[in-house]
Structure formats: structure tokens, C-alpha cells
Amino acid sequence: MIVTILGFKGGIGKTTTAVHLAAYLSQYDKTLIVDGDPNRSASSWAGRGKLPCDLCDEQSAIKLAKSYEHIVIDTKARPEPEDLEALLKGCDKLILPTTPDALALDALILMLKAMPQGANYNILLNIVPPKPSKMGEEAIKFLEDAGLQVYPFVIRRFTAYQRAALKGVTVYESGDRMGKIAWSDYQRLGREVLNV
Amino acid sequence: MIVTILGFKGGIGKTTTAVHLAAYLSQYDKTLIVDGDPNRSASSWAGRGKLPCDLCDEQSAIKLAKSYEHIVIDTKARPEPEDLEALLKGCDKLILPTTPDALALDALILMLKAMPQGANYNILLNIVPPKPSKMGEEAIKFLEDAGLQVYPFVIRRFTAYQRAALKGVTVYESGDRMGKIAWSDYQRLGREVLNV
Amino acid sequence: MIVTILGFKGGIGKTTTAVHLAAYLSQYDKTLIVDGDPNRSASSWAGRGKLPCDLCDEQSAIKLAKSYEHIVIDTKARPEPEDLEALLKGCDKLILPTTPDALALDALILMLKAMPQGANYNILLNIVPPKPSKMGEEAIKFLEDAGLQVYPFVIRRFTAYQRAALKGVTVYESGDRMGKIAWSDYQRLGREVLNV
Amino acid sequence: MIVTILGFKGGIGKTTTAVHLAAYLSQYDKTLIVDGDPNRSASSWAGRGKLPCDLCDEQSAIKLAKSYEHIVIDTKARPEPEDLEALLKGCDKLILPTTPDALALDALILMLKAMPQGANYNILLNIVPPKPSKMGEEAIKFLEDAGLQVYPFVIRRFTAYQRAALKGVTVYESGDRMGKIAWSDYQRLGREVLNV
DNA sequence: TGAGTTAGAATGGCACCACCCGTC
């Protein structure tokens, strides 16, 4: 399965999503992360420690692809509208992470106007403030009302992710107290992705 | 005074910084925000409500500039290295907001390698988690150790900013409980900017 | 019990009455709202949030009716006189909400001339201005003097109803400050309806 | 000038608007109210007292029209979409009163989808709660954001209107304490109508 | 008829409490 993580702007946890989804998939089969981001964020993550899956850049991806069962592609931010069609064709599943704030949601809806009908994509609410806040549910409701496909669950905000990035590992292996709890969010996403 | 807000990646509160710094400056003199971001984030903010200062795009900026005492420029993310020199010459002060996480700091240091010596810039730690967390101080220490110019204070993370963006006003006028406290962070920044 | 809410003109709180009476009845038994209004007001209300009872249109009503203990029918405004007899036969109780202003009362009396003798109906004064105003009592006295069957209590006017409609819930669950007080009016109506 | 008052649902002050706008126009020229409402609300109003302008039904309107400078038409509620075009052609100005609650606004927007482009119409916020409430401004903002033509002022809610209807006169002549204040709202509307 | 008084509704402000993340 080829999963593409697409971000329309920076700072919405695109790389974190790619790394942890790949980590989940690698529990079941050989998985490769393709770091297509100009910032090389995923490579920077992996370079600090040891991820449970392999990583390469876009150039090497074509050659390596045939050896892996699952491929997670971390694309560059702000794709041109003409790239959208090609991105959709080149993957089995397109995941669009976003933060639940107004500016990000606006930019997301603007970009999705160029999305072809019937595309196999899903919006993923990311970096959602902890429970007293209702931003996550409100954002899901807002996007659903706009007729968009949104995952009915969210990835919560935890400091553990930043600490994991610093160590170059996943939250599950970060040794952080909230690591297991944070990991459960990505287990939920992983189950959803594998069921399709 | 012309202040340029430069972001090397998205989601680090560039627009929030531009809007609130301009709001601070407008207390003392006529201030203009130039929205150079391709997402038109500042315009989107202002369009929802009423900001205490005027706003225009880059094209109109040249004509309007002479009528304003202070100009705050919200640039596009990920400038090309060759743009850096021009940006520095075109302003009195360059502010580079960043979040205190490892990935953002890495990208920032990477970009600052292309920065000319003696440039009049300052890094601003933004969206810093609340006090039990030491991320803000650690990031400041890390950047100072790397020989970079960092403001010795930070802008804290508050939900009030997102609510203010939704209403199209500054946190000070958002009526939010933490609005005044959040505003005090930008007062600190504003004082620092005006003293130079 | 089948309760029909009949309005002779728009804007007299017919849908609000149907929704809240159904919510009261659903505390005791399974209740269904039948949205017979061409504007689909009740459906619009329920579509915004979550009502404590089910809802269907007139076509589905026949099939669903047997599964419910109580049915509240929100009819279309301005029924033809020949529909009156059928409406009366098709329910256990007919409630005619009206506002306490002269124009609405005139139209109501005009319509009730076509009402058969001995019919099991009751007029409900709705959207009554707050207490310094005597419109509610005056309207009740006026209708009683005209020999009509009027409930001896009223439903007061509150902004909470509009906010509840916006949220798609009942006033009791709207979280509004006056919500509980407004709900007490419908509790009074509900008790009266169940006692018959 | 021929002004048509069109209501998509009942209870939104259509007749009150027709009567008071006609009263305003009759200060300057001979004015006729055409009572096209099946409830004969305007006739009921006039029948109780004395209005400063004449009144007739739709049948007599054609014959009487030539003797009057201004004609205000009170149409029936819930016009069929195919009537819209004819209504627009048959008048110089179309006024659509509405209350500022969510249900009425929804129904209004639904109806305006059938409105031809470039039509000379204006929405009038009517029966607006007194000042601590922000419903009036919010409704205006909501309708403007939807791209509709709304008058930038509102007609406030006053009990004086109901008392005036009972007496069969305008609020200005009702002797009510708030009568003059209420009348000023319709003066604002009348000036706007005559300027066009 | 006009002015002052009182009751009640609606918004906005502030203080208090519960919950949970994040550090020690």
C-alpha cells in the first residue's frame, strides 16, 4: 500500500504523521518512508536515532519501491494544483493532516476546491489541544458540514512528539510517560488505513 | 520603521506575530501591514473583523508606504537564499519567529547559514508551551550557544490567539480570559523593537 | 398519544412547540416528530444538532407510527377548511399555538369558525412578552370570552429558543441561562397534555 | 413608485412594514396599499381605525393604480418560484422583510436561490430585539457574507406596533410612548426607498 | 401628556471549580 501525506502548509505535523504511520505499518510488513519534503524533516528525524523502518529520498524511491510492501510518502508543502492529480494517481490513499485552527482550515478548504470528485483522500485533524478544548470536534463538524471526508478521530497534541523527534524515535519508544497514550492515536489511524 | 517578519517554514505563528506587532506599533504611530504571504493569512485575519491598522498586498505597498510611519511585512515562507540579502536591505529590523521544537530549530539554523554577518535580525521563540515546560528556555540557550541573536523572551502558546484569529481581532480585544496576559508578551516584543 | 400542532399562519412558534412538546413526551415514552411543514423547519432544527426524539416526514410516518408511543405532528400552515375535519379525526389532541397580537388572534378566530363543535382542541398562547406586559392574560381572556378553549398558561418569549434552534437542541440542553426557565413553560404544557 | 413587500413565511412583520412604509410615502404623495395577503391583514388593520392612505385588494388595484403616485403591495406569503420573476417586473423595488432568527434566515436564503441575478431587491431585518442583543447586526453580517443585498439598518421590535394594529393606526399616531422612536426606524427605511 | 420608578431580559465581565497535561 502506498500512502501519501500531503500538507498544504507547514507546521501541521506532516512529518510526524508520516513517521508514526510508517512505524505502525512496519509492525506488519516491510515499510519505506519517502522524504519528499525540501526541509528533509523525516531524514532529520531518522538521523538523530533509529526508526523501525527504512527511509530514502524521492530519487531513490523508484528503485527501492519494489522491495517494500508499504510506502509512506512525505510530500513537500503547498503543492501546485496541477500536481494534485498526479499525486492522487500515484498512491492508494491520500492523507491530509491539518491543525484545528481557523487559518489552517480555511487554507485547506481553499486547496480542496481543486481536488477531483471521488478522490480517495481523508483529512486528519492533528495537534489537537487536550480534552477540555472542543477544537477537535468543532473542526471535524465544520469540515463534515463542508462536505469533506474527515477521519472521525484526531491525533492529540503531546509534548512527547517533540521529545521523540529530538531523540529520533517514535513516541512509543521515546520512554515518555504520555508516549503510549500518544501512540494509541496513531494505532487508531493505522487500523483505519489498513482496513481500506 | 520597517519590520520584516520572515518564516522559514509554515505554522510557526508568522502571521500572528505580524498582526500583533503591527497592533502594538499602531498605538504610537500610523502602521501598515503588508501581506506578502501566498496564503493571504493576514488578509484572512483582517477580513473576519477589524484590526487597528491598515493592510495591503505587496503591489500596493510601494504606493502606500509613504503615508505610514511603521510598516510590518509578512513575507512568504521559505525564501530563496538569494532573497535574503534583499530582504535585509529592505527593512530596519528582521524578525524570525520559530517554534521551540527540534525540527523547526534545525531548519532555522540551516537557513541562517546563508545569513550575512552583522545582519540586524533576531530570532523570536513563538508558540512556547506553558511554564512547567522548559522548551522555551532550552531553545533560547541552544540558539545562543550556536552564536545566533535570539530575543531573551518568548511568546507563549495560548488558545486565545486562535479565537482572536477567528474573530478577526487582536488577543487584546478578543475578550478572552487570557487575552491580556497573551498581549503582554507582544508588548514586551514591541518595546524591544521600538528601542532599537 | 397523537398530538397535532396546527398553525393558521407562520411565525407563531409552531415548530418550537412541536419540538419541545415531543422532547417532553420522550422523557416518558418513545416519541416521534412528523415534519409536515413545507419549510421542513423541524428537520432543519434537528439537522443542526441532536434532538432527544426521532423525526420523519409525512410519507414515512405511516410506516414508523406503530413503533412509537407518542407522535407529535407539525402540520403545514394555513390548512384548508376541508382538511380540518380530517386533522381532528387523525389525532387525540389538537394544539393551536398563536401569538398574543391582534392580527394573529383575528386570523385564529376566523379559522375556528370552521371548527366542528365539541372538537378536542386547545389554543396555546405562544411567544408571550415578559411579565410587565399583560398581553398574555388579555389574549386568554379575549379568547375565553369568545367561547374558545384556551390553555390557562402561556409560553413566554425567550431568546434562548432561537439559540437552541441554531444549535439544534432543546432549550433545556442549550446551556442558555434562561434555558431551564423557558423549559418550565413546556413542562407545564406537557403535564396538561399527558393528563388528558 | 411601486414597492412590493414579499414574505417567504408568515410572522415576519410583512403587513406592518407595508402599512408604515405606505404611511411614510403618503407624507409626500398620494399612496395606495394593495392588500394581496389571503389573511387580509392590511385590511384588518385599516378596518379598526384610520390610516393616512387608501387601501384596496388586488382586483381593484389595476383600476385605481393610475390615480396614485406611490403603490405599496403586500403580497401573499410563500410565493411560488415562478411568481418571482413576475413580481420583480411588476415593481420598482422589492423589499423582503425577515426576522433575525436562524430558521427564518435559512428559509430566506433558500428562496433567494431562485432570485434572478441583478434583481432590484433588499432584505430588511425586522422585529429585531433591543440593543443588548446582537442578533440584528449578526444577521446583517451573515446575509452580507452570503452575498445578498441587505439594508444596513433594522426595524426594532416594539410593543407599540401591536397596539397600533389594535387601534388601526400607525405607531406614530398610536399615542404610545415608544411610538415616535419606532417611527424613526420606518423614516430611515422610507428615506432609503425614496432615494432610489 | 410627560417624567420618574420598577421589574425583567440580554450581554459582558469576573471569580470559582473540575479536569488534565507536564514537570519534579
Add this chain to the structure above:
DNA sequence: GACGGGTGGTGCCATTCTAACTCA
């Protein structure tokens, strides 16, 4: 395991304005 702090919810006070009553 304990503490500090942000976030949301509830309840209370102040303000403004309508609507009715009373007095001159």
C-alpha cells in the same frame, strides 16, 4: 505521587433597555 497552570463550565454582578405603573 504531588504540584502548577491552561481550558472549559457554571454562577453572580453590573449595565442597558423595554414596558408598565404612578404622579404632577
